[in-house]
Amino acid sequence: MRGAGGMNRSTVISILSAVALLGVPWVLSEFWTFIAIEVLAFALYAVSFNVLLGYGGMLSFGHAAFFGVGGYAAAILVKSAGLPAGVAFALLPLAAMVVAAAFAAVIGFFSVQRSGIYFAMLTFAFQMLLYTIALKATGLTGGDDGMTGLKPPGLLAQPLYYYYFALALIAPALYLLYRLVSSPFGYTLRALRANPRRVQYIGVDVRAHQLATFVITGAFAGLAGGVFALSTGNVFPGWLNWTASATPIIMAVLGGVQTFLGPALGAAVYVVLEVLISGRTEYWPLAMGVVILLLVLAMPSGLAGLWQRKAAEVAQ
Amino acid sequence: MAELSGHGSPVVKALPAYSARVIDLVVQQLAWVQNPVVVARQLLAGVSNGMLLFLISAGLTLIFGVMRVLNFAHGTLFMVGAFVAASIVALAPQQGAAFAAALLGGAAALALLGAGIEAGILRRIYRAPHELQLLATFALVFILGDAVKLIWGREDHTVAAPAALSGATRALGLTFPTYRLFLIAVGVVVAIALWWMLHRTRWGIFVRAATMDRGMLSALGVNTRRLFTSVFALGAALAGLGGALAAPVVAVGPGLHAQVIIDAFVVVVIGGMGSVVGALVASLLVGIVNAFGILAMPGTAVVLTFALMAIVLIVRPRGLFGAPE
Numbered sequence: 261m262r263g264a265g266g267m268n269r270s271t272v273i274s275i276l277s278a279v280a281l282l283g284v285p286w287v288l289s290e291f292w293t294f295i296a297i298e299v300l301a302f303a304l305y306a307v308s309f310n311v312l313l314g315y316g317g318m319l320s321f322g323h324a325a326f327f328g329v330g331g332y333a334a335a336i337l338v339k340s341a342g343l344p345a346g347v348a349f350a351l352l353p354l355a356a357m358v359v360a361a362a363f364a365a366v367i368g369f370f371s372v373q374r375s376g377i378y379f380a381m382l383t384f385a386f387q388m389l390l391y392t393i394a395l396k397a398t399g400l401t402g403g404d405d406g407m408t409g410l411k412p413p414g415l416l417a418q419p420l421y422y423y424y425f426a427l428a429l430i431a432p433a434l435y436l437l438y439r440l441v442s443s444p445f446g447y448t449l450r451a452l453r454a455n456p457r458r459v460q461y462i463g464v465d466v467r468a469h470q471l472a473t474f475v476i477t478g479a480f481a482g483l484a485g486g487v488f489a490l491s492t493g494n495v496f497p498g499w500l501n502w503t504a505s506a507t508p509i510i511m512a513v514l515g516g517v518q519t520f521l522g523p524a525l526g527a528a529v530y531v532v533l534e535v536l537i538s539g540r541t542e543y544w545p546l547a548m549g550v551v552i553l554l555l556v557l558a559m560p561s562g563l564a565g566l567w568q569r570k571a572a573e574v575a576q
Numbered sequence: 577m578a579e580l581s582g583h584g585s586p587v588v589k590a591l592p593a594y595s596a597r598v599i600d601l602v603v604q605q606l607a608w609v610q611n612p613v614v615v616a617r618q619l620l621a622g623v624s625n626g627m628l629l630f631l632i633s634a635g636l637t638l639i640f641g642v643m644r645v646l647n648f649a650h651g652t653l654f655m656v657g658a659f660v661a662a663s664i665v666a667l668a669p670q671q672g673a674a675f676a677a678a679l680l681g682g683a684a685a686l687a688l689l690g691a692g693i694e695a696g697i698l699r700r701i702y703r704a705p706h707e708l709q710l711l712a713t714f715a716l717v718f719i720l721g722d723a724v725k726l727i728w729g730r731e732d733h734t735v736a737a738p739a740a741l742s743g744a745t746r747a748l749g750l751t752f753p754t755y756r757l758f759l760i761a762v763g764v765v766v767a768i769a770l771w772w773m774l775h776r777t778r779w780g781i782f783v784r785a786a787t788m789d790r791g792m793l794s795a796l797g798v799n800t801r802r803l804f805t806s807v808f809a810l811g812a813a814l815a816g817l818g819g820a821l822a823a824p825v826v827a828v829g830p831g832l833h834a835q836v837i838i839d840a841f842v843v844v845v846i847g848g849m850g851s852v853v854g855a856l857v858a859s860l861l862v863g864i865v866n867a868f869g870i871l872a873m874p875g876t877a878v879v880l881t882f883a884l885m886a887i888v889l890i891v892r893p894r895g896l897f898g899a900p901e
Contacts, residue, residue: 313707319710373890377644377646378893380646381845381889382886382890384841385882385886386882388882389882392878392882502837502838506710509714510714512707513711517707543726545719545722546718546722548715548718549714549716549719550715550719552711552712553697553715556701556704556711556712556715557697557700557701560708
């Protein structure tokens with residue numbers, strides 16, 4: 261009975277959310293449509309991060325590297341590659357993913373040799389390395405000023421159309437990540453989080469498995485960065501700076517690391533909170549800090565955890 | 577194609593001239609090596625900056641060693657120390673007594689703040705997953721960073737060293753800024769005091785035991801709660817003292833913590849997480865590498881430190897003096 265009811269309910273929820281996602285720009289103002297694009301990009305960013313953390317047990321402190329690299333790849337492609345605008349834009353998703361995956365392959369190759377806090381520090385060191393390069397390679401990245409004035413061609417310059425462009429990229433990306441974690445590959449990944457040594461004894465190449473996950477999630481973070489860069493029209497070296505490392509962690513923990521879509525929910529809440537609070541006060545970091553502390557101390561399993569607990573109470 | 581590979585290619589023709597220019601540039605860049613005044617000056621700057629770095633990274637590494645928490649807010653504590661010192665010095669500029677009070681006040685204020693943070697927040701999350709601990713210390717970065725802006729404003733403050741320390745000292749036929757020598761002296765005193773506390777007191781035995789096995793220490797009846805609070809308070813006090821000492825040689829502003837925390841992380845990783853001796857050696861190393869790196873490759877020296885950190889983590893993740901992984 262529970263299975264049948266669950267099926268029905270999840271089908272209904274899927275249809276409702278599909279309708280909601282498609283209807284968003286018709287209901288919201290242009291400004292909030294623009295924010296909805298940001299939510300989409302950060303949802304993919306946070307979910308890709310959580311495939312590493314929540315499923316693979318790998319706390320990357322350098323996931324911002326791939327979001328940033330994706331953003332820069334998109335910006336350089338559109339602005340400096342000298343291609344016709346339409347061609348450059350059509351290549352954007354692929355370029356952002358391929359470049360981010362290439363960086364993730366190199367960084368991941370070294371980082372997965374270590375685990376736990378050493379893995380976190382290594383990924384962090386590489387991100388800071390990229391940050392200094394973004395600051396110093398002025399010719400390529402615009403240095404301190406970043407790259408500004410990026411614009412999608414034609415109708416896509418309007419948030420309404422760009423929203424559907426972003427949705428058409430991000431919804432399939434999320435679906436692919438979902439298929440990944442539900443596949444034998446994904447179950448091996450979960451087993452790795454629980455007990456890497458036992459998985460190794462079964463004959464799984466642990467590091468290769470972790471590296472593959474690192475590259476795939478890095479590529480999707482790159483896609484998110486590319487989509488976001490063309491939405492706001494800017495890329496800044498701050499995307500790679502040390503405080504940027506915390507953003508996907510905050511979103512994932514806020515939503516709940518135990519569920520697949522929890523981090524997407526966390527991303528939505530984070531982005532909307534940022535818009536609402538930073539519109540009223542310049543002390544947005546202070547407010548965010550308080551929110552994080554409350555989160556860590558009072559509801560460490562995130563919004564999804566809260567939801568599940570409430571649902572369990574209701575069921576009883 | 578033909579144009580590129582043939583001898584007529586402008587690229588090939590230009591090569592000897594180009595390489596001569598590169599060599600010229602390198603020679604120019606390294607001309608300072610023959611100048612003892614420059615070398616001595618950079619060495620002094622490197623060692624004194626290294627001592628400041630030691631004050632902050634000693635606390636960071638102790639806290640990691642005992643509590644297994646990477647405190648991202650440690651640079652922010654350093655910054656708060658600098659601001660507290662700036663406020664105290666402003667009461668009586670250039671007076672030796674006011675400056676001494678600023679050093680003590682910076683350390684004492686941060687010891688209190690540190691104890692409060694440990695007892696109020698960190699104590700609750702020692703058993704939590706790494707990501708929650710990281711987020712908690714990040715929350716402190718955001719909260720304290722904005723608190724500093726609310727209390728002291730967004731502009732940079734300058735702090736004058738006391739008259740007695742602001743001149744130059746002649747030694748070995750060279751002149752050195754007296755304040756830099758003072759920084760080194762304080763660093764040496766703190767290093768000796770820390771060594772004494774860790775190796776000659778009961779508290780030190782507990783701290784060293786805790787870095788090896790917290791559970792066992794607690795099982796033996798040691799009050800680890802109080803021990804953890806004292807370690808965090810000491811680490812924060814060292815950061816506060818470092819900030820107060822740094823106040824006359826840096827711009828005391830809300831951006832101060834960023835560079836400091838990154839350098840301190842590099843130091844702690846290179847020295848070995850949890851090792852105070854490692855923090856001392858690595859601080860001096862990073863301080864000196866930075867001081868000469870600025871001359872040898874202006875603008876790009878900072879890349880070196882991250883590369884160094886990554887290499888240490890890959891080749892020898894426990895660092896120079898750390899316990900095995």
